[in-house]
Amino acid sequence: MTTSSPTREVAVLGFGSIGSVVADELAAGRVPGARLSCVVGDRARGRVDVPVVDVDEATARADVLIECAGHAALLAHGARILDSGTDLVISSVGALVDRDLRARLDAAGPGRTFLTTGALGGLDLLVAGASAAPFGRVRLTTTKTPSALVQDWMDDPQRDALLGTDAPVVVFRGTAEQAAPLFPRSLNVAATLALMLPESEVEVELVADPAATLVSHVVEADGPVGTYRFEVRNRPSPTNPRTSQVVPYAVLRTLRQALAV
Ligand SMILES: NC(=O)c1ccc[n+]([C@@H]2O[C@H](COP(=O)([O-])OP(=O)(O)OC[C@H]3O[C@@H](n4cnc5c(N)ncnc54)[C@H](O)[C@@H]3O)[C@@H](O)[C@H]2O)c1
Structure with a gap:
């Protein structure tokens, strides 16, 4: 019953x-x-x-x-x-x-x-792979429009350079913890990876791309049980370009x- x-x-x-x-x-x-x-x-x-x-x-x-x-x-x-x-x-x-x-x-x-x-996918397989043996390093590359990466702490020249770029530019490279005070609202995916894979080192790269129409996250990991690369491309929310629909x-x-x- x-x-x-x-x-x-x-x-x-x-x-x-x-x-x-x-x-x-x-x-x-x-x-x-x-x-x-x-x-x-x-x-x-x-x-x-x-x-x-x-x-x-x-x-x-x-x-x-x-x-x-x-x-x-x-x-x-x-x-x-x-x-x-x-x-x-x-x-x-x-x-x-x-x-x-x-x-x-x-x-x-x-x-x-x-x-x-x-906003992230592929975590089930990565968590399974990491339980067999932690990945030495997991790379996350997040690409958003420049306006979604502008921060309050940026001065006018930094903001103008970011908003005026006509080519993709790396605005941050480091760990999720290092990114926390600098890009607090672009951290959710990095933090999710870091929390789900606590024994792996997660390296985060944030890219501002003026041609980006979608928010892209590329996750790459290499370990003894496999080599993984996931790319997700999410449409941003019409009411908040920092959040995916x-x-x-x-x-x-x-x-x-x-x-x-
Ligand atoms: N896990 C993920 O992959 C992921 C992805 C995108 C966003 N997020 C996070 O989700 C959260 C919400 O994102 P969003 O795009 O909906 O943001 P949003 O700014 O569009 O909405 C947040 C709302 O919460 C309200 N609010 C704030 N503090 C409040 C309180 N104490 N009581 C009641 N209302 C309060 C704000 O006024 C606002 O209306 C953010 O922290 C964002 O970083 C997570």
Whole structure:
């Protein structure tokens, strides 16, 4: 005899390019076993048929909270959400480059943490390969339009040079941890790789390409059980060029996995 699992209440924190799609898909009933219970984020007012509440009320209402709000929100609320017993699906994986935050979330609970694979593919095979023997080095080359890589800390000459380039230019090369303070919003894929392959050294290269219409991530790894090269080319979100359109659907896939365990 099979018994169906009870429907779980899901809250969405952040109503931007990821959160708005996630909330709309949930409201449309596209994730079996999940019901949108509320949203945290003023931008949702008048755009959803569920209450717009604060984080504490969301954790009281929801079995699972999906963070789509950014690094600061994860830092401010992540541990408290888990301590309340609510499971947490994290979109802002790049924030976890911060070891202190990782330690705080690891120590929090009883809620469980689920990281989305977000804009990246091929992780299942890479994680399997690394479990046979860690890769000495994994290379990630991310290419975006120059405007998606402009940062607040850049001075006018740096910004003008980046925006005015007529050929691809490497703007950063190093580890995900080194990139964290410089390109915090372009770190999610690098951090995902680094977290999933903790014993491998992940080298990140960020390229600004004025001709780029898609966001490209090329992952290369070489180990005793195989040589891998994955290239994904995602269309950027119309509302946020730093985020790929596929990400909300990856987040919903992570939610489905969270509901299954
Ligand atoms: N894992 C991945 O592959 C991946 C890919 C792209 C983006 N991301 C990350 O996902 C996060 C969301 O991305 P996005 O493109 O939707 O960003 P966005 O800027 O379009 O939307 C974020 C929304 O959250 C809101 N917000 C911020 N703090 C809040 C708080 N405390 N309470 C309520 N609302 C709050 C903002 O006002 C904004 O509306 C970012 O951290 C981004 O870096 C992850």
